[in-house]
Amino acid sequence: MLDIVILAAGKGTRMRSAKPKVLHTLAGKAFVSHVIDRAHELEADGIKVVVGHGAELVEQNLAAPGIEFVEQREQLGTGHAVQQVLPLLQAEATVLILYGDVPLIKTASLQQLCDKVSDSAMGLLTVSLENPAGYGRIVRDEAGLVSAIVEQKDANEQQLSIREVNTGVMAVKGKHLLQWLPALSNANAQGEYYLTDIIASARQAGIMVETSQPSSESEVMGVNNRLQQAQLERIYQRECAEHLMAEGLSLLDPARFDCRGTLTAGNDCVVDVNCVFEGAVSLGSNVHIGPNCYLKDVSVGDNTLIHAYSHIEQAELDAACNVGPYARLRPGSKLAEGARIGNFVETKKALIGKGSKVNHLSYVGDAIVGEGVNVGAGTITCNYDGVNKHQTLIADDVFVGSNTALVAPVSIAKGTTIAAGSTITHDSKQEQLVVARTKQRNIDGWHRPKKK
Numbered sequence: 001m002l003d004i005v006i007l008a009a010g011k012g013t014r015m016r017s018a019k020p021k022v023l024h025t026l027a028g029k030a031f032v033s034h035v036i037d038r039a040h041e042l043e044a045d046g047i048k049v050v051v052g053h054g055a056e057l058v059e060q061n062l063a064a065p066g067i068e069f070v071e072q073r074e075q076l077g078t079g080h081a082v083q084q085v086l087p088l089l090q091a092e093a094t095v096l097i098l099y100g101d102v103p104l105i106k107t108a109s110l111q112q113l114c115d116k117v118s119d120s121a122m123g124l125l126t127v128s129l130e131n132p133a134g135y136g137r138i139v140r141d142e143a144g145l146v147s148a149i150v151e152q153k154d155a156n157e158q159q160l161s162i163r164e165v166n167t168g169v170m171a172v173k174g175k176h177l178l179q180w181l182p183a184l185s186n187a188n189a190q191g192e193y194y195l196t197d198i199i200a201s202a203r204q205a206g207i208m209v210e211t212s213q214p215s216s217e218s219e220v221m222g223v224n225n226r227l228q229q230a231q232l233e234r235i236y237q238r239e240c241a242e243h244l245m246a247e248g249l250s251l252l253d254p255a256r257f258d259c260r261g262t263l264t265a266g267n268d269c270v271v272d273v274n275c276v277f278e279g280a281v282s283l284g285s286n287v288h289i290g291p292n293c294y295l296k297d298v299s300v301g302d303n304t305l306i307h308a309y310s311h312i313e314q315a316e317l318d319a320a321c322n323v324g325p326y327a328r329l330r331p332g333s334k335l336a337e338g339a340r341i342g343n344f345v346e347t348k349k350a351l352i353g354k355g356s357k358v359n360h361l362s363y364v365g366d367a368i369v370g371e372g373v374n375v376g377a378g379t380i381t382c383n384y385d386g387v388n389k390h391q392t393l394i395a396d397d398v399f400v401g402s403n404t405a406l407v408a409p410v411s412i413a414k415g416t417t418i419a420a421g422s423t424i425t426h427d428s429k430q431e432q433l434v435v436a437r438t439k440q441r442n443i444d445g446w447h448r449p450k451k452k
């Protein structure tokens with residue numbers, strides 16, 4: 001059995017924020033949610049989050065089946081924080097203690113740590129740092145066994161020179177915590193109940209303290225301020241970019257790439273600089289995305305081109321489409337094979353049929369557009385009457401002249417040609433020419449007004 005305890009009661013004063021620290025985000029997701037993801041990957045039987053500052057907000061944001069919250073009203077130290085969950089811990093479970101503000105920890109490192117735990121041993125994640133200042137130091141005896149953790153503020157000269165430090169992450173049998181935690185004292189430099197004091201208890205009880213190390217330092221880096229947040233964000237994005245490149249995605253500059261969700265790509269896709277991917281984005285093969293595009297919850301078919309500065313959300317693009325530059329595809333946009341959406345075109349809840357084109361400066365919303373349709377520049381579906389939304393239907397092979405207003409609800413039959421500048425309020429029949437504009441008058445002998 002595995003119980004995971006996540007400490008998330010701290011205020012995060014140095015974030016200088018009204019929001020509790022653990023709700024600040026990395027790759028668009030709360031720090032603590034990254035940690036919870038790891039807990040799920042480890043298939044924890046229970047996840048207990050210790051909340052304090054902004055408890056209500058934290059609980060609201062994290063509420064989900066399998067997650068329990070325990071309030072630590074006063075932050076009297078890491079040991080005190082874990083004491084709050086004692087009544088919920090199973091004696092036979094392995095208890096893994098994580099931190100809500102250490103978001104890059106990896107599942108493999110945690111699994112390795114948990115594997116050390118038994119009735120006669122606990123696991124402690126340590127790391128050796130060039131500059132160990134601020135961290136608890138790992139004190140080892142002549143045999144090299146861990147005998148204590150000494151906090152920076154309680155350490156003597158010799159202990160301060162130790163470079164191996166406590167990451168804070170540890171795994172212990174529940175029954176051992178149940179024995180040791182109630183006995184903690186706060187007689188130390190900070191007047192806190194230190195979780196780290198259980199190391200000395202373990203030694204006294206003859207329980208081995210087995211250490212393991214993360215694969216990189218960044219895994220155990222905590223966030224205390226906005227600079228560290230930005231640094232961890234870059235580390236995360238770099239790893240994500242490297243992973244995608246290893247899978248065959250071409251990123252023109254991995255340093256100018258942001259994925260805040262999941263991105264999958266087929267063969268030979270190319271992503272230019274400064275693109276942002278959110279939610280679930282899937283690219284087929286041979287998709288090219290120009291610079292400065294934003295895609296959220298989008299699926300893109302093979303051979304589709306998305307040009308610079310396109311903004312695409314909750315949309316489905318079939319194969320061989322051509323979008324942008326400066327296109328905006330809003331939720332519910334679906335482009336069939338070979339559709340073309342040009343510059344300054346906005347679509348919403350719109351199906352654009354096979355090979356149809358909306359090339360310039362148009363709004364197509366609440367519309368179903370058939371195959372082989374040409375929508376001229378400046379065409380607008382007038383879908384909203386101020387109260388309700390209405391639909392526009394455009395059948396196959398329609399030609400919509402430039403600057404047409406289609407006042408919905410309206411249905412344009414197959415093969416209709418609409419003259420430029422028309423305001424369409426009535427349905428058409430197949431193959432009709434529809435002209436709905438005032439007749440041009442040319443007036444002779446007109447004199448322009450003169451300035452008085």
Ligand code: UD1
Nearest residue numbers: 007008009010075076077078081135136166167168194195
């Ligand atoms: C702790 C460790 C130190 C380790 C360091 C790694 C102790 C006594 N010291 O020190 O050995 O090197 O982490 O970063 O454990 N928290 C609560 N409630 C509390 C106190 C803390 O939830 O009452 C949470 C904080 O929000 C934070 C985490 O526990 O997420 C660590 O607390 P912090 O005060 O930063 O511990 P350190 O002094 O850095």
Ligand code: CA
Nearest residue numbers: 134168222224
């Ligand atoms: Ca800390």
